[in-house]
Amino acid sequence: MEGQLALSEDILMKIEKPERYIGHEVNSVVKDKDKIRVRFAMCFPDVYEIGMSHLGIQILYDMFNSMEDVWCERVYSPWIDLDAVMRSEKIPLFALESQDPVKDFDFLGITIQYEMCYTNILQVLDLSQIPLLAKERGEDCPIVIGGGPCVYNPEPLADFFDIFYIGEGETQYRNLITLYEHCKEEQTGREEFLRRAAKLPGMYVPRFYAVEYNEDGTIHSFTPVEDGIPATVRKEIVTDVTDTYYPMKPVVPFIKVTQDRVVLEIQRGCIRGCRFCQAGQLYRPVRERDVETLKKYAMEMLKNTGHEEISLSSLSSSDYSKLPELIDFLIEECGRQHINISLPSLRIDAFSLDVMSKVQDVKKSSLTFAPEAGSQRLRNVINKGLTEEAILRGSALAFEGGWTRVKLYFMLGLPTETEEDIRGIAELSNKIAAVFFETVPKEKRVNGKVQIVASTSFFVPKPFTPFQWAKQCTKEEFLDKAYQTRTAISEQLNQKSIKYNWHEADASVMEGVLARGDRRLGEVIRRVYEKGSFYDAWGEYYHNDRWLETIAECGLSGDFYTHRERPVDEILPWDFIDCGITKEFLVREWEKAKREEVSDNCKQKCQGCGAAQFGCGICFEPKPETP
Amino acid sequence: MKLRVKFRKFGPIRFIGHLDVMRFFQKAIRRAGIDVAYTTGFSPHQIMSFAAPLGVGLCSNGEYMDIEVNSMESCQDILERLNRVSVPGIEVISVKILPEGAENAMASVAAASYTVRFREGKEPAADIEAALPGFLEREHIPITKKTKKGSREVDLKPGIFRLEWQSGAFFMLVDASSGGNIKPVQLLEALLAECGETLQENALSITREDVYTDIGTKDTPELVPLEDIGSPS
Structure with a gap:
């Protein structure tokens, strides 16, 4: 069986937690390479234990592998110890299931969950032996596509990605893969594929947009460079969150990971509208999953994984309308099967205290x-x-x-x-x-x-x-x-x-x-990485001085991006994205904030944020009569 | 009812550590729908005991775990259920019912047998086959064992029950009790030292063949594989 692994015995025996790199986990998917057409490497650019705890990747992994022509595998950032070995021995980064090099895949998808992982993205590209800059990639390189919350301002990473997928992954990937297969058959080449991809809903292909700056550093214009490339990209969302992909057989890691349990996503979005919260705005409108379906999912996933714990996931879980019913069901079923329930943070009241005490x-x-x-x-x-x-x-x-x-x-x-x-x-x-x-x-x-x-x-x-x-x-x-x-x-x-x-x-x-940065920061991220930074999200590996010095070297100012109130008519780097809520709404909320005025939540009274355009969720549920 | 489960561990799975193998089985038992018994208390856990922990990187043809079940169809059914939900690299090869009052797997370990090969390119220069008889005739084989507090000298000799060289591999049966556990690496280091060589790092490919308990008396020990304590139905 030796030889099936990308890393040698000698390497695996000297690094920390070799289990991070050998695959073979329960429910991981292995397909016959000859019977598929597209190989997709799905990456969470942080260490295995963090990446394996992420629900979004499990959903997309399940979705891709349900497609007969696609094999999706997982990739994580090698930890510092293995990173050094791979560099010195020139071992290309590999996907866990097949242990094949990522550079031989058709796609490298990277989920971008937090800003401090940006240098890890470059680590993954670099170890994969894929050119860091999208414009330097040849026909044989995988298409590098980014998703996740940070792509709502993808500009600092624009140089490194071929495509950004704006919004929820469940809706457009099938179309993108089919387009890719057609382009491959027609031998259109990489550039033409990207040009066509840019016309699909939710796809932002940075190479087809040009930015011009004013003398004060603000953006003068942001425009497509070719006819037919859309000027704005609207986020994709799943309109029916019950009738969609959900992984009934999530991968079960051997080692203890951060989220070592079944995760049940009960709803998407949040009614609350806290003005500091990005997730609360990005994932509008609130869409609840059917409670009967959730009960079925919970039991099925517990059976398929053998996990001894289940947790509920969503923003503001107390707002899920069927929460008491769902929790009562879980307490009864899980009690019987010796399964722990890990509660999300709930609004503290008689109900939640009762549940917590149980x-x-x-x-x-x-x-x-x-x-x-x-x-x-x-x-x-x-x-x-x-x-x-x-x-x-x-x-x-x-x-x-x-x-x-x-x-x-x-x-x-x-x-x-x-x-x-x-x-x-x-x-x-x-x-x-x-x-x-x-x-x-x-x-x-x-x-x-x-x-x-x-x-x-x-x-x-x-x-x-x-x-x-x-x-x-x-x-x-x-x-x-x-x-x-x-x-x-x-x-x-x-x-x-x-x-x-x-x-x-x-x-x-x-x-x-x-x-809140713009494209010019790409240079900073690249230089900081080249000076040796990655795992910036891990305090002990974060080198603040290096970032500050590099920002200065690139002729930029950190304060320009942070320590400045922007006028509402300034062109923001992310203005080309239509995240479903209007700028007028955000301006209104900004002004109300300054006047110390609160806004009702979506269950009380519609604030006209614009999310109703998606035609689903809370926007179409009856509101209580106003007294 | 107490069951003794014997399983193999091989291939890439040899890099999964002992605690993670325990976690693997806890989850596998749930997936398999086995009616396993739990401890009582606020956080109940499955009643489970593993024999001697296997080091990371070692394969095994004879690992043991005892579990307790409230009910079952048959030992064969438990075996099939576990293998259906396992991964390539962990294979259950026997399930036996333990007699009333039998010692648990962990407590009953007395010895273990191993097949040990040198990895390619890491073979010693000396003729170890020739050195073996002299080595085994020594009255004492002292080695320095590193402990948490420093180091102490121990004698390997009384713990070596068998040590043979057969067609390019060592076969050894050695003490694996909590008081006198011998690791194959320690034995090979001592043998190579006898030939004036040092064992290279990660030079050995080791497979544990079986784990034994002692059913004899103090004067006439009788080692039998742990699975022999149980019966098939």
């Missing part, structure tokens, strides 16, 4: 609230519906039920934030601790105390949110805010019950540069 050990688990901002004023700015009253009421209920740990998530650096808002973080934490001491009589206190953990992350404005025009804080401002938070917490009466965590600020600033 599936978790109350003494060991904690409650989670994400107020995101410390004061009601700032929560109105960001349109986060959670009120202090609701948090305190939920906490009291939970403390009565025996919980003693509370986790709170906040953001620092939100637009309009003042010192008072920051102090609100400390005060809210303090009030929750006070509720504990008021609610739980002394003799009933476990270890006599309550533990509040307040965590802050730094706010990074993202494309297609009402805050896409906002000014981001500098590193110094971020850190100053974290110190203010720490000081304010230390001044609270119950400060001994409150623990405060905050993140590094460096990477948040760089994430901001890349998130």
